[in-house]
Amino acid sequence: MKIKTRFSPSPTGQLHIGSLRTALYSWLFARKNNGSFILRIEDTDIKRVNNDSIKDILYGLNYLGLFWDEGPFYQSNRLKIYKDIILFMLKKNIAYKCYCSQERLDKLRKNQILNKEKPKYDRKCRYKNFLIKKSNIPYVVRFKNPTSGLVEFTDMVRGKICVSNNELDDLILQRSNGMPTYNFCVVIDDWKMDITHVIRGEDHINNTPRQINLFNALNARIPVYAHVSMILDIQGKKLSKRNHSMSINNYIHKGFIPEAILNYILRLGWSYKDKEIFTISEMKNLFNFQSLSKSSSIINDQKLLWLNHYHLNNLPFEKVYQYFMMYIQIKKISLDKNINIKGLIKDFVCHHKTFDEFALSYSYFYQDINIPKIIDIHLYCNDCNIKILNFLYKKFFLLTQWNISNILSLIKESVLKFNVSFKHIAVLIRIGIAGKKNTPNISSIILYIGKNKFLSRINNLIKYMKLKIPE
Template sequence: MLRIEDTDLERSTPEAVQAILQGMDWLGMHADEGPFYQMQRTDRHREVIDQLLESGHAYYCYSSPEEVEAMREKARALGQKPRYDGTWRPEPGKTLPPIPADRKPVVRFKTPKDGVTSWDDLVKGRITIANEELDDLIIARADGTPTYNFCVVVDDWDMGITHVIRGDDHVNNTPRQIVILEALGAQVPVYGHVPMILGPDGEKLSKRHGAVNIMDYHEQGYLPEAMVNYLARLGWSHGDDEIFSVEQFIEWFDTKSLSKSASQWDPKKLNWVNAHYIKQRNSAELADLVAPRIEKLGGSPNAVNLTAVMDLLKGRAETLNDLAQGAMLFCAPFSPASAELQAEILTEDAKAILRDFAQRLTAVEDWHTENIAAVIKETLAANNIKMPKLGIPVRVAVTGQKQTPAVDAVLALIGKEAVLARLHQITA
C-alpha cells in the first residue's frame, strides 16, 4: 500500500511527490493499493480529533508560539527538558486562564503523565520511555490542519497496518504515536527502527554526498535491479550473498537479519553491483537503454549495430553512461588523432606496417572479427613484430584514439570501407 504523507505542505510539493512516484515506478516497486494522499483524508483526521476532544484525551491550547518558546527557555534555564508546561491542560480542580481574544487554538493530545510506554522493537529490542518525558503533542495546528504524527496514527489504524519499519530518526515519534493509538482503542502495530545510512565519510548521508533524488541514479546510468539489490544489501544480509534478485530477496527476507548498526554508502560497491547486472543484461536490451544516452551525447545510435557494440563493451562498463561514452567511438563522426599523437605513434616505420596491413585487409571478403584477427596475425608474422607495434598505430589511424577495446572487434564494427579509407588517408 502506497501512502503519500503530504501534511508538510512546504516539503510535499507536486514535484516532490512526482519524484517519489517516478522513483518507485523505476525501481519496479508497484503498490497493490494506492497511492493514498494524507491531505485528502483530512475530514477523517478531524473526525478523530473531535472524538479525542469529546473523550477528554485532547484539549484546546491557546498558548502562542512565543509563549511556548518562553516555557522551553525557562525549563532549559532550570536544567529541565524544554517542553510545553501544560498551561491549558485541563486537570481536576484546575482553573484555566481566560481565552485570549482573536487567538485560534491548536489541539494538543493529553499525554498520560504517569507510567511508561514500551514496545518490542524489531531491530533495537525492548524500548521503554517514561510518559513524563513526552510532551502534550500538537495534533492539529491553529489553522485546523492535523499534524503528521497524528495523521499517521489514524491512517495506520484505518488501513490495518501491522508493521511499521522505518529509520531510527523516528524512534522519538513512536511513543507519541502509541499513546494516541491506545487512547483510540486501536491495535498498535509492530515497530522496527533501522539505522540511518551514512556517507562514505561516516557522516549522515546528505546532499554533499552526491545524488539527492533516486532518479539521479537513473540519469547516471544505474540499472533499477542493481539499485534495489544494493539498497537491500545495505540494511540487511543473507549470509555472504551480495547478488540476488527481487524474488530471492522476498523469499529470504526476515526482520532478524536487519542491520543493527549504520551502513555506509559506498559508490564503488554500487558500481560493482551495477557492472554485474550490466554484464548479465541481454545486449539488445542494453542497446535500447543506451540509445537515448548516445543521442544525448550527440551521437547516432543507428550508425552501427548497437547490439554488437554492447556485446563488445558491456564486460568493462560500470554504468549505462559508460556504455554510451564507449559507443561514441562508433556513433559519432570520425575525429582524427591530434597532430601530437600522430607524430608520436605514426612514424614512417609504423606507416609502412599499416600499408601492409591495409593491403591484406583489402582481400578480406567476409568482414567479421575472426577474419580480421587472422589478417592481424599474418601481418605480425610477416613483419616480425609484436601486437603493440601494429595495434596502437591501427587504433590511432582508424579511431583517433590510443586505447580502445579489442582491435579486431572494433574494426569489424567500424566497417571495411571506413577502415580502409582511414588507413589509406593516414599512410598516403
Template sequence: MSIRTRFAPSPTGYLHVGGARTALFSWLYARKHGGKFILRIEDTDLERSSQESVNAILEGMTWLGLEYDEGPFYQTHRFDRYKEVIQQLLDQGDAYYCYCSREELDALREQQMADKEKPRYNGKCRDSADQPERERVVRFRNPDHGDVVIEDLVKGRIVVANKELDDLIIARSDGTPTYNLTVVVDDMDMGVTHVIRGDDHVNNTPRQINILKALGATLPVYAHVPMILGSDGARLSKRHGAVSVMQYRNDGYLPEALLNYLVRLGWSHGDQELFSIDEMIALFELEKVNVSASTFNTDKLIWLNHQYIMNSDPAHVARHLAWHMGERGIDPVTGPALIDIVKLQRERCKTLVQMADESLYFYRDFDSYDDKAVKKNFKPGVEDVLQAVWSGFDALADWSAEPLHQVVLDTAEKLQLNLGRVAQPLRVAVCGGAVSPAIDATLALLGREKTLDRIARAIKFIEDHEN
C-alpha cells in the same frame, strides 16, 4: 494476519537513497509474506511540498521496480478524516485546547533549561475552559504514568516512561493536523501491520503508540532501520555525491545493482554479495538487519554495477542504455543494435555512462582525434599502413570479425610490422582514440561504409599534417 507495509515519503525533494532502502525493506517484507505494499505521500507540509517532488518520488519508485499494491494516497486529500479524529480525541478527553502563546512556551523552555530539566510542555492548559475566541492549538493528553514498550524488530525492546513524553500538538492554530496525528490515522485506517522506517523516528513512536491506544487501534509492529553514513562517518548527504535515486540512473547504474547494494547496507546472508530480486524476497529478514549504521561505499556499488552489466540479459541492459544514448542525441537506428553494443562493451564498462560515451563513434562521426593518440600512432609513413588495410578490407566479401582480423594479420606480415603497429593506428582512425574493444569486433559492428570512410579520412589527415 495479512501483512501490510507502507512507504510514506514527504514530497519536499527527490527520493534519496535512505528512503529508497526503507522502501525496499518494506517492499521485500510484504512480498516475502504475500502481503500488500502501500505508497502514501505525506504532503501536509504545504509550504515545502511540491508536485515536482511527488513526480520525482514516483519516477524513482518506477525506475527501481518497487511496485506498490495500493496508492499513492495523499494526506492532503484526507483532512476531513483527520479533523474527525481530532474531534473524537477532544470528545474522549484524550486531547485538549492549548492557549499558550509562543512567548510563554519560549519562556518555559528557557527556565527548564536553566534548571537543567528536560524541556517539555508542562500541561498548563490541560484543564482550561474552552475559549473558542482565542487562538489555540490542540494537544494530545499523554498518559502520566506507566511505560510505552516497543518490541522493535531491529532494535529489540525499547521502553519509554510516559512521564518523559509531553503533550504534543496534534492540530495547529489554523486547524491543520501535525505529522504525529496524520501518520497514526493513516496507519490505522490503512490497516498497516508493520511500520518499517528510519531510526530517526524512534522518538516519535512512543507518542504515536499512545495516540493509537487512545483510538482503540491495533498496534503495528515497528522496525527502525539505522541511518546510512558517508565515508567520513557523517550522515549521507549531497556532499558525499549522488544521493537522489534518479541521479544514480543518470550516473549509469542499473536499478537492480542499486537495489542489490541497498539491501546489503545493513543486512546480509552469509558471504553472498549478489542477489536476484527473487533471492532478496526469499532470504530477507528484518530481524537480521544490523542495529548499527551502515557506510555507503561507492567503489562497492560500482563493482556491483559492473557485475550486473556483465551478467544480466543484454537486452535488459540495452533498454537502460537506450536512455543514455538518447540523452546524448543518439538514435540507435543510425548504427548497430544496442544489444550488440552491450555484448561488445560489457566486459570493459563499469557504468552505462561509460558504455554510452565510449560507444558514440559507432553512431556519430567525430570531429577530431585524441591528441595523445595522434602523436603516438599517426607518425609519418603510417598512411601507407592504413592504405594497405583499407585495400584489404575493401576486397572482403564477408564483413565479420574473423576475416577482418585476418586482414590486419596479413597486413602486419606483409609490411613486416608487429600487430600493434597496424591495429593501433587503425583503432585511432576509426574510433578517434586509442581505446576500444577488440579491433576486429569493433570494425564488424561499425560496418563497411563507416570503416572505409574513416580510414580514408585518417589517411588524408596524416598527409595534410605531414606537409
C-alpha cells in the same frame, strides 16, 4: 491477518539510500508473507514539498522494480479526513486547543533548559476553561497525552521498549495554519489503511510512543514496529536528502543496475550467513528481521561497484541489454542504427563496473571524432599513411560481407602490401575511427562500428592528413 506494509517518504529532497532501504525491507517483508505494499506520499509540509522529489521517488521505485500494490496516496488529498478526526477528538475531549503564543513557548523552553529540565509544553491550555471563544487568536490543536503510566511495545529489531508518559509532550495535531502534523497524519493513515507492520529508521523511535498513545485514544489497532539502524556516509554522518551523491537517481545516472543496487542496500545492516550475492527471489525468501543489525552501517561505494560488475557479468544478456538501453535514454545518448550495439555489449561490457564507465570507454561509437585534438596526430600525417588509408577505404568499400573474418583478412592484406606491422595498420585505423591509439580488438571495433561510420571516418582522416602535408 493479511500483512500490509507501507513506504511513506516525505518529498522534500532526493530519494537516498537510507530511505530506499526502508522501502526495500517493507517490500520484501510484504512479498515474503503474500501481503500488500503501499506507497504513501507524506506531503503536508507545503513549504518544503518539492514536485521534482515526488517524480524522483516514483521513478526510483519503478526503476528498481519495487512496485506498490496500492497508491500512491497523497496526504494532501486526505486533509478532510484528518480535520474530521481532529474535530471528533476535540468533541470527545481527547484533544484541546492551545492558544499559547510562540513567544511564551520560546520563553518556557529557555527556562526549562536553564533549569536542566527536559523541554516540553507545560499543558497550560489543557487545564484552562476558555469562557470566551477566541475566534481571532491563532491556536494549535494538541493531543491529551496520558500523564501517567508507561508506553510499552516490542520492536522487531530492538526488542522491548518502555517509555514513561511523564517524558512525553502533548503532541501538536494541527498547526496554527490549520494543517495537520506528521505525527498525527501518519497515525490516521496507518489506521485507516490497515497497516500491520511499520518498518522505518531508528530516528523515528522517539515518535513511536506518542503515536501508540494516539492509536489507543482512537481505539485503533496498533501496528508492529521495526526500527532499522542508520546508514552513515564515509565521514560517519547521517545521510542527507541534500547530498545528491547519495541519491538513488545519481546511482541510476551512473549506470548502476537494479539487481546491484538492491543487493547492496539489502546488505547494509542485514546478513544471511556469509552470503554476499542475492537474487531478487532469494531476497524475498531469506529476508527476516532477526538478522538485522542494531549497529549503524557505513556507505561503501567500492562494494557497490563490485556488485554491479558481478551482476553485469552474470545476468542474462537480454536483461543487461535492456538496462543499457534504459541507460542511454536517461543519458540522452543517440546511437547510429547501423552500430551493432548488442555485439559491443556482449563482448566488452563485462570489463567494466558501470554503464558510465563502459559508455565513456566507447564514446567514439556515439560521438564524432575531433581529429585535430587527437594526441600526436601530426606524427601520422605522411604520404605513406595516406596511401595505406586510401587502400583500406577502397577495400572496405567493396566488402559485401561485414564480418570478423573478412575484416581481419583485409587488414592482413594491407600489412603485406605496404610491408608494415599489423600494429601500425591497427593504430592508424584506431586513430581514424576511435580518435585514440588504444582500443580493444581492432577487428571487433570495426565490426561493431559498422561499414558506413568506418568509411566516413577513414575518409575524414585522409582529408585531414592531405591538408596537413605540404604540396
